[in-house]
Amino acid sequence: MEGRFDLVIVGGGMVGAAVALSLADTQLNIALLERSLPEAFSADQPMDLRVSALSPASIDLLDQLGAWQPILSLRACPYQRMRVWEMDEDAPGLAGQAARNLATEFSAQEISMSELGYIVENRLVQRALLDQLSGQSNISLITDGVERIDYSAASTIIELDSGKSLMTPLVIAADGGKSMVRDAAALGAHQWDYEQMAMVINVETLLPQQDITWQQFYPSGPRALLPLPGSNASLVWYDAPERVQQLMSMEFDQLKTTIEANFPNRLGGIKSIQARASFPLRRLHAQRYVDEGVALLGDAAHQINPLAGQGVNLGFQDVVAFSEVIHDALSRNESISSVDVLKRYEQKRRNANLLMMQSMDLFYRLFSNQKKPLKLVRNLMLGIAGAAKPARVKALRIASGIDRF
Ligand SMILES: Cc1cc2nc3c(=O)[nH]c(=O)nc-3n(C[C@H](O)[C@H](O)[C@H](O)COP(=O)(O)OP(=O)(O)OC[C@H]3O[C@@H](n4cnc5c(N)ncnc54)[C@H](O)[C@@H]3O)c2cc1C
Known part of the structure; x- marks a missing residue:
């Protein structure tokens, strides 16, 4: 021994x-x-391809442990806003208008914080x-x-x-x-394994959008942007395992074009792809x-x-x-x-x-399908989340680790 x-x-x-x-x-x-x-x-x-959106409660812990200031002195990206929506709100005309109404955006101001969190490698x-x-x-x-x-x-x-x-x-x-x-x-x-995998792609973006994380829901899974320092971002593409495998096998040039064609317009174009990896999703x-x-x-x-x-x-x-x-x-x-x-x-x-x-x-179950009744529930949820202030603030405080359920 x-x-x-x-x-x-x-x-x-x-x-x-x-x-x-x-x-x-x-x-x-x-x-x-x-x-x-x-x-x-x-x-x-x-x-690093593995990045995390750290909540204020996590940051408090890291600070108490003496690790937060060293992290800040290296690389970290604060974000003040978080936007979630279902359809393409960039679509023209009435469709775009309807989607805009169903998008919901949370901000740090709503919970009197200077930021909602930080994205850190x-x-x-x-x-x-x-x-x-x-x-x-x-x-x-x-x-x-x-x-x-x-x-x-x-x-x-x-x-x-x-x-x-x-x-x-x-x-x-x-x-x-x-x-x-x-x-x-x-x-x-x-x-059990979810029926989706996550593909994570580190990119340099043409647009600066370093104060916001956003996520758009598609029937095949969400597509999201997490901002990183500089004009970099971590894109996350959730999809069926076969589709993710196909994306993983593409050359970077082809992947770049595919992302630009399939991500929301607000991504605004990619300068370069730096790295990618895929993760199975397990519960x-x-x-x-x-x-x-x-x-x-x-x-x-x-x-x-x-x-x-x-x-x-x-x-x-x-x-x-x-x-x-x-x-x-x-x-x-x-x-x-x-x-x-x-x-x-x-x-x-x-x-x-x-x-x-x-x-x-x-x-996951509500957003990853195309059944009409569920679509109605989703739209209701996004509508309520957009309107009901106390519920929004409570949800944000829980997500930030400030309150418990
Ligand atoms: C695509 C994706 C995105 C994510 N995004 C977020 C996010 O935005 N925010 C968030 O909060 N979470 C996120 N997560 C989850 C987060 O990454 C994990 O919850 C976190 O990494 C778990 O940390 P851990 O230390 O418990 O385990 P791990 O990170 O798995 O660490 C386990 C450690 O144990 C070591 N180890 C294992 N076995 C042995 C052994 N036999 N002997 C010695 N050492 C061993 C390993 O080397 C490793 O260092 C994400 C996960 C995925 C897949």
Whole structure:
């Protein structure tokens, strides 16, 4: 046996790195395991294809952890407005007029904020969090993969790719949707694949539109723009897997023309395509988040349809709740690996995450088809969202992580 720790976190992605840092002020001896570390930032580095729309609540957490100012000093794009619509509002005449009436635009002013959030590259968030760990004497960042987990309520043994092994009374799963920890502890999960994939394309746009995220719904799935620093943007094209595969096989020139022909007119033309990737869309919710000596956080506990960009925002809320529970238990001299203590974390988060996942499913089902009655409901929803001020403000506050459901 190579090492014994009070707590071992498997996965040093955005969520794992944040939970480690959130416990840096305790006396706990913590190991954070990450198989592949992100490379250090350099200004000429191409932008990461994985970007996240971070809510004000997530930004607050990153700020408390000392990672937000470093991120801001690298690359991040604030946005003040968010527009959602169904038909092509750029269409001429009455059709365009009708669509304009059914579009809804939210603004930061409505919730008295200076911005609705920031679009940040995942790699930079992860890197900034990991950089903060270097000054923490109670946290060991171990660059190694987990090969096997022998879960036991009393003491779990974690075998690493390097042949070393660690022992701990409390293992935290922050190892993403395909969590090995979740499987080893037999916590179970409900899961299925959506009938769409997401294609993400980093582009340089001809028009500057850096203060807004927008999304247009088509029966085949939404098409969206997330602004990035400079005149760059991350385009997201949700569609059937066969269509996404076809788009992935196109040369950049052909893809550029296809995007210009299929995205809303407000995209306004593309100067160049920098990179693209596709992601399967999976819905996953762990049946239990905790057991004696184990807890799941972030995507290891829940994977949500990314259409409203809530995935890591929920993960960061898990971090806040988990850290509160552990600090509270330590102050009362309770055992932090006990299932009674860990259940307090599950109670704070499982239903809240479930509600957000169900809301995204409702959106997905409502907008991804052409049935007439559903079209009526959609138009009603967009109409109400455009008109009812208290409901709009509440929805925005929930999406921003300021309020709970
Ligand atoms: C197309 C798309 C767009 C998205 N947009 C948004 C958005 O706008 N806003 C938002 O909030 N969310 C968004 N998400 C979701 C977001 O990316 C995820 O919720 C987030 O990355 C989850 O973070 P995590 O740290 O829990 O897991 P992960 O990011 O999956 O990190 C897990 C880490 O664990 C490590 N690991 C795994 N297994 C092992 C092992 N055996 N040994 C050692 N290390 C291991 C991995 O290397 C990785 O670093 C989007 C997702 C997709 C697919």
